[in-house]
């Protein structure tokens with residue numbers, strides 16, 4: 484990562500508890516951490532719901548120390564040129580371990596069994612006898628030889644799929660958008676489901692590891708339950724919105740779904756039969772919180788100091804070695820002749836371009852231009868104003 488001397492102190496606001504080692508990435512000479520500020524240059528967040536927050540100037544970037552960004556108004560950020568980052572894979576191991584733990588524990592009725600054992604407190608010498616008589620209520624099933632369906636073979640899904648094979652399960656995976664990197668890391672013993680229906684029909688256990696989007700919302704519902712084997716166990720460590728909760732309550736009542744293990748309890752979920760409610764602990768390990776915080780903070784710092792973008796969910800990855808020359812970083816619509824218009828605005832000030840890069844993502848693009856000459860502070864507002872006049876400009880920063 485490049486190191487740059489900032490000529491002003493930038494404010495970082497945190498909306499959740501962010502691991503200390505992540506916050507330490509921000510050198511105190513150049514950054515203040517102020518959680519009350521409404522003039523923050525950047526925000527570090529985990530699951531705090533930002534959907535209704537005002538995104539006040541001078542906010543330039545938001546980093547989600549974690550994977551899911553459904554708590555962030557990403558589209559609104561894009562329209563304002565605010566870069567949203569997440570930390571791919573940084574908490575995947577933590578989630579994988581809890582998925583496999585709860586898959587086995589729920590299959591063995593461990594949660595109910597432990598809760599029942601606690602109720603025997605006070606029974607004195609009778610307890611061993613009561614235990615032996617009562618344990619038949621909690622007879623479970625082994626996972627060996629059973630089929631696990633994994634929906635979404637990204638950072639978490641791929642780890643779960645590979646390790647489930649080592650637990651002697653059969654594994655079927657479904658992910659129509661699987662990345663090349665993940666495909667390389669996936670064991671060839673993971674069977675590929677060509678359709679999600681195929682996965683539903685053949686799985687004894689189903690675990691879902693996809694983001695919550697308009698396409699995935701409510702993917703577990705009456706119609707999809709009807710395709711599944713009776714007594715299927717469903718694990719949801721992704722997001723509550725993937726499940727139609729009214730339909731899930733019915734499926735649990737009828738035994739179509741044998742158990743629902745979810746990291747997202749709410750009033751409806753807690754009333755369901757055979758539910759295992761976990762208080763969103765998937766990524767809650769010291770290791771994972773540190774990984775995410777450090778990765779998020781480094782990405783933010785790099786962006787604030789050099790304009791380079793890595794692991795954004797709304798703008799392209801862009802990297803140009805930072806030489807300390809004046810850098811003009813522009814967000815704009817991905818339409819013809821933007822770069823030409825931006826460079827001519829710069830040439831109007833008799834400035835020479837040393838280097839540049841342009842990358843697009845969907846409807847938007849990002850251009851960084853390094854200027855060869857020393858840029859006098861007096862002309863900076865003029866350059867900004869000229870570029871801002873161009874139709875399709877979203878935002879501009881001189882670094």
Ligand SMILES: NC(=O)c1ccc[n+]([C@@H]2O[C@H](COP(=O)([O-])OP(=O)(O)OC[C@H]3O[C@@H](n4cnc5c(N)ncnc54)[C@H](O)[C@@H]3O)[C@@H](O)[C@H]2O)c1
Nearest residue numbers: 550551635636637638639658660692693694720721765766
């Ligand atoms: N419980 C927790 O604490 C916790 C922690 C981390 C992540 N999560 C949740 O888990 C999700 C997945 O995390 P990840 O790190 O594996 O993300 P990831 O981006 O690495 O993987 C997501 C995968 O889902 C696939 N996908 C997208 N739409 C799909 C669809 N319709 N059908 C099948 N596959 C589809 C993508 O191709 C990708 O491979 C996150 O979006 C987040 O919501 C929860």
Ligand SMILES: O=C(O)[C@H](O)COP(=O)(O)O
Nearest residue numbers: 529530548549550551766
């Ligand atoms: O999407 C994620 O990374 C998880 O849901 C973790 O959320 P948390 O950072 O609030 O624990």
